[in-house]
Amino acid sequence: MVTGANKGIGFAMVKRLAEAGLNVILTARDVERGKKAVESLRTQGLEVQFFCLDVSDPSSIQIFVSWFQNNFEALDILVNNAAVSFNDIYENSVEQAETVMKTNFYGVKLLTEALLPMFRRSPSMCRILNISSRLGSLNKVRNPNIREILEKDDLTEEQIGDVVTLFLQSVKNGTWKTQGWPKVWTDYAISKLALNAYSRVLAKRFQGSNISVNCFCPGFTQTSMTSGKGTHSADEAAQIGVRLMLLPPQELPTAKFYIGFGPFVKSKL
Template sequence: MDHLISPLSPTPPSNRWWSEKTTAVVTGANKGIGFAVVKRLLELGLTVVLTARNEENGSHAVDCLRRIGFRNVRFFCLDVSDPPSIATFVSWFRLNFGVLDILVNNAAVSFNEVGDNSIKKPETTIKTNYYGAKLLTEALLPLFSRSVSVSRILNISSRLGALNKLRNPSIRQTLEDESLTYEQIDATVNLFLDEVKSGNWEKQGWPENWADYAVSKMALNAYSRVLARHNDGKKLSVNCFCPGFTRTSMTGGQGTHTADEAAATVAKLVLLPPENLTSGKFYICSHQKKIISKL
């Protein structure tokens, strides 16, 4: 169950542990929350790699940042739904930086309009939102620096992926199991896709609203929890964050707060001092309050 904690101030902690040598990667960052996160981390003095699947849009985003004075920003074209693109990016990053400190998996797609309950292109949604984050994370794991501080992975998720959205008790029990495995998560996702194809997904108790998006984020949450468990004690923090109803293109410009406000909380979470870091948590940002719970 979620429980309230004191608000997470957007002001960074005074005991600053990072420097311009601290490197962060933010995916899907040519606009919206991703772009705002890059800008906020640059303001705080980090080096940031901005990635986007469209080279023109990504280059334009970096040019905009450089025009207002930010120099420690690089762009690389990355489509997280394409394994060869991930491999190319990781090779480039290893050659140019070698060590990674922070990964913000923000890249996501949704083919549902607000208020639309239909299923559209579920395979693409899950391939991007779940498998994209998973495959990129696994490819970058060997590059995380764990010698001095604690490396951080923050997966941008959604409360739509909460397990209480599942109406199928068997599937929910599987995902709630403390011994959940990666294989079980993949099997659950494949089951959903099979039932979408057969037209039985509604009868089988999957989320009623934005089902493909919800299942993709449900799987991402579960993956984050298992990854955190497997890296317990290894100087790697893995958490999820729901930015809430944010005004971006994905929401058609609707929302209760701006991308900059969401990004301030993202920066706060990934820059917490090592002694205050959590792992395996799900943070929810709602208007004027913050909630934290176990994944």
């Protein structure tokens, strides 16, 4: 299943996964746009299922998970692609910071945790790929205390949540510009910073099991989030993401952060 998939990278990934013969669920928060996306794929001979899902809404997640349980035996691949940003490329407002966190971090975490019991229990590796951003890299954080927390080998989900809460508090009291947070698309960057950290914790939790957890930064891609600007198309980014997801089990890593195209810049989460 792919979240936020009625357009952009998510839609392109659904298309490529369907072309590879997988049974794919396309999710989107807007029913009409989601159905339109599915119909456009069906005209190309690709049979894809649709379900409305708003990852920022816990009740929507609960409804989706219940539907999934009633209709499918197991889940093999989860692509957390849904994300929002309310800034133009050269803007940096944090007015919608809570919504950004609720969608890009908390929503992803809540959905993933709800779906974990449904991953297939078999020797074949199950995969979680979180679409992230290099804006959320630790080297973008200028506050040494925050970096020290997030670099801990024994980092916990609670500590990640504390960092997000600290950021939201600094937004409310107007001190976010002086607290050493990332300078570019600050709220979006923090949401991806938290997502990367959560991915590392999750990968460690399932180390040695049949669940692989990785992040992928597609780079400066031509999507609605970038107002159509970028160095490559959504389809080109999706091609790389799908290639990573469909690696043979013996070649599939975990707890890795992939950046851009080939040769990959690959680092530990």
